Amino acid sequence: MPSFANPFYGNVPPGKMSLYELVRAIRLDIAGEHEAVSLYQAHADATDNPLAKKVLLDIADEEREHIGELTQVLRMLLDDEAQLLENGAEEVKEMAAELEGGAPSTSAEAPTVGSLKED
Numbered sequence: 001m002p003s004f005a006n007p008f009y010g011n012v013p014p015g016k017m018s019l020y021e022l023v024r025a026i027r028l029d030i031a032g033e034h035e036a037v038s039l040y041q042a043h044a045d046a047t048d049n050p051l052a053k054k055v056l057l058d059i060a061d062e063e064r065e066h067i068g069e070l071t072q073v074l075r076m077l078l079d080d081e082a083q084l085l086e087n088g089a090e091e092v093k094e095m096a097a098e099l100e101g102g103a104p105s106t107s108a109e110a111p112t113v114g115s116l117k118e119d
């Protein structure tokens, strides 16, 4: 399980965070959301009470939405975040296509017959 230091435990830093500090704080927040999802789902799995299970799983889904919100903030704060996330997603899509026996998914960066010709 990831273990991040809490940079603000017990006191608020003087002044406002720099962009670098804000990005690091949001990454910590995202990790906390993932941890919350895991806890709610584990607790839902560990009970037979239908109401508690339903509420815990609903809250877990809300935490997943928070991950989406925070990730979108990072995409808007950093010029390269969206591209790096998309690069990772494309790698997984290509691996999935290979496992399915199909051709890798096409993307703007995928080579074509014409692009492989030497000049």
Ligand SMILES: [Fe+2]
Pocket (backbone or CB within 6 Å): 033, 036, 062, 063, 066
């Ligand atoms: Fe949350």
